[in-house]
Amino acid sequence: MRTSLRRDLKAALKARDRVSITALRSALxxxxxxxxxxxxxxxxxxxxxxxxxxxxxxxxxxxxxxxxTDTELHAIVEKEAHDRSAAAGEYERLGRHDRAESLRSEADVLSRYLG
Known part of the structure; x- marks a missing residue:
């Protein structure tokens, strides 16, 4: 999983995909x-x-x-995705829809590694 995260981070950096860069750096x-x-x-x-x-x-x-272990790596990435989803809900409740959407996008990026 770590190899995939690093490879995809490199691709995101080249593509200047800020959402993916932020999510992948945080997970790593x-x-x-x-x-x-x-x-x-x-x-x-x-x-x-x-x-x-x-x-x-x-x-x-x-x-x-x-x-x-692979199980521990999976759990870390899963927690990172869950934390973003939870924070997005809180931002949504506070009326910060832009930040909530950004965090949900980051959670979606990380969720790709959990399937």
Whole structure:
């Protein structure tokens, strides 16, 4: 799914499709965030006398990332689409029909990856 999202983002950028660009970037960012390890899992050393617990050495700032399953990827994209639909309903209720329509369009873009 991630490969499809990235490929389609590249096509959307070339086509200057703002709705697709926004939706795809957001979904990819959500995936990247989900892959990040919690801060307590990062490697730390206490060798630096100026900063307690500072990371030191080659590769000290690099951390392995979680490997998400297809089910987890699907759930993330589904949540992104659902959040947009819910927000669109709220904007509609507030009379912001233009913003509601934009969010519904973004949700439609993401829904294509759920089928």
């Amino acid at each position: 960012a959500a995936i990247e965030n989900a892959e990040a390890l919690p801060a307590d899992h990062l490697r730390r050393t206490t060798e630096n006398e100026h900063v307690a617990g500072a990371a030191a050495g080659v590769g000290a700032t690099e951390a392995e990332r979680r490997q998400l």
